[in-house]
Amino acid sequence: MASLKALKVRINSVKSTQKITKAMKMVAAAKLRRAQEAAVAARPYADRLEGVMASIAGRVGIAPGASPLLAGTGKDQVHLIVVATSERGLAGAFNTNIVRAARKKADALIADGKTVKFYIAGKKGRVLRRFYPTMIAADHEMGHIKKLAFDDARAIADDVIARFTAGEFDVAHLFYAKFVSALVQEPTGIQLVPVPLSSIKGATGKADAPAAVTEYEPSEEAILADLLPRNVAIQIFRALLENAASEQGSRMNAMENATKNAGDMINRLSIQYNRTRQAAITTELVEIISGAEAL
């Protein structure tokens, strides 16, 4: 049986771990609130851009001369998978789930005979190097970002679009964790390039009545060409914001569980400590009594 001293040390160590996990939970809860606010604040822009895209794309359609960002390259041989993860760990299964979803997609594509490349955004996505050492196209550094700004998403979007224009891939997917609630985060994959028209709400071809008389300057096609890269950037921005909220939600749960487990362990150790102490006292008493009787 462990000595009293060893048990005491153990209890104190678990207690300080519990203090840390409790603090991390509180910090995550505060950060979660802020991340959610940022995600909500980004909604009006995304909604309006989507509305405009829908009405123009629905009218212009995929013409032969349309931007490759909309029409695609005509092939779907090379797939780029953008994996957005967090910079820090200790967030439960958050990063593991995203990476797993991306790997599932990649394995399915490889089984279909496609070529897959990975674009890593976030330090925790680097585990992919272990699974696909030869397929990493880029590793986007995000460690310096304190508060996520649109420019950070823009940088990724510009990079992805530049690679697309250079003919490095035909289709791009984006994997991130969708924020459903503080308790539930769903690893999600969306198609980024070419912009899937079906994903744009209401782009089913029918333009609404007022749009029919709308004047366009310079022209519908030119506006669409201008909006497409912007749409890619906003999709990435949205995904990163959702990811940030999901990360904090996931961390909050993980730390809540860790705090609870630490509490259980402290209870168990305390019982063991008290029993050991009582046993020591009993033994001592027996020694004294038997010593007294022997006289």
Add this chain to the structure above:
Amino acid sequence: MLHFELVTPEKLVRSEEVHMVVVPGTEGDFGVLEGHAPFMSTVRDGAIQVYRTAGGAPETIAIQGGFAEVNDKGLTVLAEHAG
């Protein structure tokens, strides 16, 4: 009055009733008053001028990477950076 909204990806910067807004369009500046015909234009980097009242001094807001839409609800300017 014209309903004017200025939106960036980070937040809704403005949403208010104004008299007139002058927007630096790619093919030249244009002013939008109440009841303007439906119109869409890309916007060059520059400053938009917001006239709260007729004849008053305009408030200028620098914007970058933008796009403007006028519909029956009013004017919406989407910009990547504003202010």
